[in-house]
Amino acid sequence: MRVALVEMRPVRSTPAHGTDLLAELVCSNSLKSVETTNAHGLLKAELRLLGSLLLDVAEEARVPGGQALAVDRAVFARVATGRITGHAGIRVVREEATDLPSPGVVATGPLTSDRLSAAIQARLGAASLAFHDAIAPIVVGESLDLERLFPASRYGKGEGDDYLNAPFTAAEYESFVNGLLEADRHPGHGFDVPYFEGCLPIEEMARRGRDTLRFGPLKPVGLRDPRSGREAHAVLQLRREDRAGQMWSLVGCQTRLRISEQQRLLRTVPGLERAEFHRYGSVHRNTYLNTPAALTEHLSLKDDEQVVFAGQLIGVEGYVESLGSGLVAGVNLARLLRGKQPLMPPPVTMLGALLRYVAHAEPARFQPMNANLGLLPPLERPPRDRALKKGALAERALAAVRYFARETAA
Numbered sequence: 001m002r003v004a005l006v007e008m009r010p011v012r013s014t015p016a017h018g019t020d021l022l023a024e025l026v027c028s029n030s031l032k033s034v035e036t037t038n039a040h041g042l043l044k045a046e047l048r049l050l051g052s053l054l055l056d057v058a059e060e061a062r063v064p065g066g067q068a069l070a071v072d073r074a075v076f077a078r079v080a081t082g083r084i085t086g087h088a089g090i091r092v093v094r095e096e097a098t099d100l101p102s103p104g105v106v107a108t109g110p111l112t113s114d115r116l117s118a119a120i121q122a123r124l125g126a127a128s129l130a131f132h133d134a135i136a137p138i139v140v141g142e143s144l145d146l147e148r149l150f151p152a153s154r155y156g157k158g159e160g161d162d163y164l165n166a167p168f169t170a171a172e173y174e175s176f177v178n179g180l181l182e183a184d185r186h187p188g189h190g191f192d193v194p195y196f197e198g199c200l201p202i203e204e205m206a207r208r209g210r211d212t213l214r215f216g217p218l219k220p221v222g223l224r225d226p227r228s229g230r231e232a233h234a235v236l237q238l239r240r241e242d243r244a245g246q247m248w249s250l251v252g253c254q255t256r257l258r259i260s261e262q263q264r265l266l267r268t269v270p271g272l273e274r275a276e277f278h279r280y281g282s283v284h285r286n287t288y289l290n291t292p293a294a295l296t297e298h299l300s301l302k303d304d305e306q307v308v309f310a311g312q313l314i315g316v317e318g319y320v321e322s323l324g325s326g327l328v329a330g331v332n333l334a335r336l337l338r339g340k341q342p343l344m345p346p347p348v349t350m351l352g353a354l355l356r357y358v359a360h361a362e363p364a365r366f367q368p369m370n371a372n373l374g375l376l377p378p379l380e381r382p383p384r385d386r387a388l389k390k391g392a393l394a395e396r397a398l399a400a401v402r403y404f405a406r407e408t409a410a
């Protein structure tokens with residue numbers, strides 16, 4: 001396929017970019033773990049089997065990073081730009097895209113220009129696009145102390161096991177608030193937006209008054225502990241994110257605290273003392289689609305399957321997650337143009353599980369997601385040992401992605 005790659009920089013830049021190079025990394029220089037028993041390492045292993053160009057570029061730009069794939073950002077962007085501009089099948093067009101291409105892939109990331117955002121909204125409806133990301137942490141179900149938590153929905157509404165509740169005593173609550181007031185926050189970026197009152201970070205709520213949280217997301221009203229028959233001083237609710245109970249989100253706990261501070265503080269919550277995290281909280285400027293409501297299961301427009309979306313625009317979080325979704329989008333658009341049906345990676349793969357989430361999540365509470373092992377379907381006979389379990393998940397995923405690679409090449 002011959003490709004026209006439309007890049008608006010340097011004709012029009014963004015608040016985050018400083019060069020006209022393609023693949024300029026504007027946040028971290030880390031593409032995270034290379035261990036296959038880690039979700040990000042497994043995703044990289046899958047993408048290597050699928051022939052990812054940008055992982056090859058990352059290896060060329062690699063710098064020491066322990067068990068993480070870290071890169072020299074300048075080298076990474078320079079090498080990626082050279083590979084793309086030197087490719088005989090790719091023509092780089094330096095102009096702002098103001099309409100959706102058909103056929104084409106739309107992968108404009110969290111800083112989609114205003115005019116293209118308006119075109120997307122006009123095509124999909126105003127409710128299809130979000131401009132602000134308020135994400136609560138998600139913890140590993142197996143890491144919770146169920147002896148200290150109790151299952152209940154507020155006022156008894158809904159299924160009893162949809163929520164777990166962490167009850168605070170007055171002393172525990174005061175200690176938690178003190179920790180929030182003293183914690184180190186992420187400094188943010190020049191392209192962040194002001195907070196929305198409906199999704200304030202928990203540390204910002206704590207600064208507004210010591211009781212703000214317990215009259216807000218940590219309010220105990222309607223949540224009686226069946227063990228005591230009383231309401232606690234405050235309650236942090238955990239909402240089930242998957243049927244198997246592998247992922248639980250901390251309701252209303254969006255935060256801009258640094259990851260180390262999130263780990264330290266949230267492990268002071270009763271029942272979360274040994275919590276492990278699938279996803280950390282964040283609040284930042286982000287443009288993304290309500291993908292499960294707006295797109296098909298192979299991430300195209302419902303009225304034009306040859307307009308395919310990828311990257312952070314579809315609601316994946318992270319560099320490797322974005323380039324993985326782009327690889328699948330490219331494969332599927334090429335298949336469609338050849339008269340073949342699109343293919344999605346099997347759900348037992350990290351890439352397939354992630355894309356299944358963004359395509360099939362509950363639209364009313366859809367939020368961006370990063371790669372994490374909680375997205376994978378449980379093993380039929382999981383080993384008791386957690387390290388062996390992670391190894392078995394990786395083995396299953398890599399076997400499935402090898403088969404998928406043969407399918408896409410056929």
